[in-house]
Every structure is written in structure tokens, then in C-alpha cells.
């Protein structure tokens with residue numbers, strides 16, 4: 042890795058990894074063992090996808106979007122020694138909440154998990170008179186305390202930054218509608234306490250790169266702090282004759298004012314091509330929700346939902362990704 046690039050974070054020598062396949066020039070490539078979670082992984086589940094993982098103890102832990110055979114999604118904890126083979130708990134997460142007004146759990150999907158200091162925050166798409174961003178905190182992944190919903194409905198893809206920025210928590214989100222939302226830009230909001238959110242700033246809209254992101258964009262994994270800015274992997278959506286197509290995009294945001302986009306790649310980083318991405322409940326979906334990174338080597342493993350049916354992993358090297366985004370930037 043070039044000396045001048047610094048990646049912030051604890052060493053993660055056991056990050057899952059495979060080298061780029063021989064002959065490939067892609068900036069991101071798929072794990073050959075994909076999908077890592079297949080159909081019906083636990084008895085109650087139709088499928089598990091769009092899920093978030095983090096390092097925990099000597100291994101890994103995660104919050105998994107578990108779609109029941111009612112097709113209603115809920116959140117389950119999963120554990121792994123290698124971040125590839127996952128044991129998913131059969132019972133869903135029960136949130137502790139002393140306010141019955143927000144405690145009703147109708148559904149929960151597309152979780153992200155963010156460690157800030159010694160606390161893990163979970164954000165997800167929550168039901169409160171429409172979809173909005175629910176939030177909870179935990180230290181042990183056994184007791185989860187529900188916090189206030191961050192925004193008014195409708196909103197999706199709430200993604201926290203892994204540290205306070207200028208004294209405030211910061212979160213990306215994507216205002217939406219009650220349905221499948223044929224529009225959507227990314228905004229950044231701030232909060233002193235994870236309760237009151239404000240200072241809403243526009244980050245990025247659709248279409249800068251081309252048709253692959255012309256319908257809507259939404260933040261993906263927790264941004265990774267580097268000396269070149271916050272590395273943001275996001276999803277960009279195209280509307281085809283057969284429906285939406287979800288691809289990965291990449292951008293670098295300003296470290297102090299993360300609503301300012303410093304660089305944004307014109308071309309997608311990964312687009313549905315593998316059979317587990319193009320065939321499933323919703324074909325042509327690659328939906329990134331988490332990333333594991335070893336700062337020393339720059340090895341990056343991105344976790345994504347494939348075709349609203351599976352969990353899959355893709356790899357990249359952070360310094361190559363940053364070079365790619367800068368060289369290909371529309372900004």
C-alpha cells in the first residue's frame with residue numbers, strides 16, 4: 042500500500058480475502074464462494090440478505106435482515122469466526138424501549154451496524170406511519186435499547202459515520218416515499234445526542250455518472266475514514282424495462298464537512314452479473330450494507346444483498362479503490 046494513504050481503524054488481519062482473479066482488471070471482484078448465505082438459512086426464514094457485519098471479540102458479529110415466510114422482514118443476530126460461515130440466531134432481536142409510541146415492531150430491514158467509541162449502533166428501515174430510520178444501541182448484542190426514530194417518514198438507508206464529526210453524530214440518509222421510490226438523493230444530518238437530528242445537508246443526487254445511477258442513490262456500508270476523505274460505497278439504481286437495477290458506486294467525502302463530495306466515480310464498481318445477483322426474488326440487485334477493512338493492508342470485504350435472496354461478498358483494495366474513484370471522478 043502506498044505510504045501516503047492512511048486508513049483509520051483497528052488492525053483486522055483476519056478480514057476475509059481472496060486476491061483479484063488472474064486476468065481481471067476490475068477494481069472490485071467477487072468471492073468465489075458466493076453466496077455465503079443461501080436460501081432458507083434458518084427455519085423461519087425465506088431468505089437473509091442486505092445485512093451488516095462488524096468485528097467483535099476475536100471474530101465477527103452481525104445484524105441480518107431476515108425475511109420470514111410471511112415475507113415480513115425482521116432483524117436477527119449472527120456470529121462467525123471467519124466472517125464467511127455464519128450462525129444466525131433463530132429468534133429475532135427484541136428491542137428494549139420504554140416509549141410504547143415507538144416500540145411497535147411492524148417490520149425492520151436493511152440494517153447497518155456502526156461502532157462509535159465502545160457502543161454499537163444499529164440503524165434500519167423502521168415502520169412508523171411509513172418507513173423511516175430506526176436506531177438502537179447495544180454493547181453485547183444481547184440487549185438492544187431502542188432510540189428515537191431519526192427522521193420523519195419517509196426515509197431509508199440511514200448510515201452513521203463511525204465517529205462524531207465536529208462534536209456531533211453524523212448520519213447519511215435518503216428521503217423516500219411509501220413504496221419503491223422512483224427517486225432519491227443522499228443527505229447528511231447531525232445530532233448531539235442520537236435523539237434530535239438537524240443541520241440537514243445535501244450530499245449527492247442521481248445521474249452524475251450515467252444511467253446506472255439515474256433513478257436514485259443511497260448510502261451503503263459505514264464510511265471508511267482515510268487521509269483522502271471518507272470512502273463511501275453506495276448503491277445507484279437504474280430503471281430498465283424489467284425494473285430496477287442496483288449497482289455499487291464509490292465516492293470520497295470531505296472529512297470535516299462530509300456533505301461535500303470531493304470525488305465520485307463515473308462508472309459503477311460492481312453491477313449485477315453473477316447468477317445469484319441476476320436471479321432471485323428481485324433480479325439484478327447488488328445492495329451493499331457493510332464492509333470489513335484491514336487498515337494495514339487495505340484489504341476490503343464488502344457485504345451485500347444479492348437479488349433480495351442471498352448475502353454475498355466482494356473484495357477490493359482501499360488504495361486502488363481510492364485511485365480509481367479519483368481518476369474516474371465526475372467532481
Ligand code: BMA
Pocket residue numbers: 091150151221287323326328346349
Ligand atoms: C429497496 C429496499 C431494499 C431492496 C431493494 C431492491 O427499496 O427495499 O431492501 O434490496 O429495494 O428490491
